[in-house]
Amino acid sequence: SFPEMTVNFTVGETHEKIVIWGLRVNCAISFCVDLITVYLLWTKTPRNTGNYKYLLLIMQACSTLIDVHMGLLFAPVPLFPTIGAYCKGVLCFYDAHICVVTFFFLVLGCLIAQNLCVFYRHQAVLPSNHRLKITDRRYLIFVSVIFAILSEVISVLAFISKHESGHQGESRRSEYIEKNHPEMRWITRKESWIVYDPNSSIRFVIYYALILIPIQVPLYFFLIREIYQILNNRLTGMSSRTLAFHRGMVNSLLVQSLCWSFVILPVIVWIVSVFTESVLHEATSVAFLVTELFPLVNALTMIFNSPKFRQTLLFWLRIPQKKTYQPTLSLSLSVMPRERSVAN
Template sequence: MSIAFSPSFWLIAYYYSIGFISLIFNVITILLIVFKSYKLDSFKYYLLAYQVSCANYVLQLTILFQPMPLFPLLGGYCQGFLATYLGIWAHYMITINIASAVIEVELLTICFIMKQQSLSLIINKHVIPESLLYTGAGAFIYIPLSVFLTFRQITMSQEDQMAYIATNHPEYHRNFEELQNFAIFHFNSWCYYLVVVTISGGLFCGGAAIFTTADMFRMMKDLQTRVSRSSLKRYRATIQSLIAQLVVSMMLVVPLTTFVALIFNKSEYAQAIAQFCLAICALHSIVNAGVLILSTSQYRNFLARKLPQPKFFKSSSIHPHGRVQLIATM
């Protein structure tokens, strides 16, 4: 088993680059949702919450925390702003970051459900009872909280960490003494519980997104006689945008699932695989923001008007005979 303890230069540079670019993309997207959305009832605010969660997760990952995995040893350390300048324990940062990723996936699922319900209320069909919605809201609160508390159960105290290293991995004792901020996790029964929660939550969110999408497309026929053509077109575009964002969310779900698999697989390449997974997680927010803008006509058209246009032509004029004369710049 070989572990690299020095920070990976390419990953640090990647974190900062992607973090700042992602922050710009997310701020633009959030402003577009707030000021340039059509009247979308309360759905606008669910979409806004999801976009804010994307920005929050990537800001944590790339700027504030910057986690560095120590696989195949179950642990890691942080290099970000909060670790370097405020000395916050890596355990808290890693746990909060994972819980934030879970919340992000949940909010996307809520967007699907609430959009489906907004259409259901129009045609009075497949309306979910409020009691069931409240139960679902409780489950969405329970899952990230459960993940947070589970990590509390598998994390060693700071006092026990060095004793564990000295007993089980004495060859790395000096390396860990040089680390300023790290966390070591127990491999115990709570890890299996974490796997069950991860798989169950993932299946539920995926199933809910697929079911509501299929149901919304079936509703389109009933909506044709109840709403205007422009509204129908807007509903269809919103559904397609949600589907695109669901596909992009796989850039977050698949790496997180891979992390769970690495807990049980002591591969010598686990550290490199984990770093690659973190790089994918950091990139997904930029891709999601781009997909949302490109798949939403009002956002796309607004930016097309505001962005500087290539000056291939200096001016254009229409002659009385109807011919358009283009005066090229020389």
């Protein structure tokens, strides 16, 4: 079980305003960039692109919804080291717990899409006689669906987790707060609040994540490493244009994977906070705001790692462009051609 702590802090008006306005300003900026990225993905990719384009669209759609959800619909003020929050979003007055589950679902959707991007890219560069090559399209879809389901189990576990919540005007009390952190009773006077007992079923979310992450992360980078090795071994079997195309896309995926550090590092801070109670609440709030930069950084990475997207954006901004762009690199680095357009 998780250690019992005696938590006692108050979120001041200034602190609350910084968190809420930080969410709203980030949402306003990031949402505009997200829409531009979705437009570029939909309109500026070659017509012969396959599933890869739609995976990127799914990832970007989830990223856009995360911005809207956190900045407008949910707008939470987290209460680490307690596992809880009170929120100012328009949906919180319906059900704060559903807002939490929706957040898990969208973040995992984004992560699933990126992992499948690497998986499909790996399949695209494999020789037809390779033992890992999946030639049956139905089996390829089956593997993708199973991976998505196994990842979204976290959302299901979050949905069934025991929690206590309330809204303004309700006379609900939190048994967990009363028993473990009586000085934190001010939470229940907020307009909309939710608290999870760390020793209840919510712990299975953490346990499942701790099982899944050590499997998925090494597999992700193993596939990227193998893609590079396959491309190096197929120098004589692919045209220079095809090789440049594949390498560019894998480089883009590798850079995009680094964007997840905006999520992983703050989560580490939160875990340390929950287990040790040694991290100031102000520090965990800063860590929370850092996670909200992920959609913006991910969208900008997608734009600037694609020459075609980058050119279009510079044209819109009326910024002069150097005449160094080569026709052989005119394909977007963020899309995958159908198998028939890739030389084996």
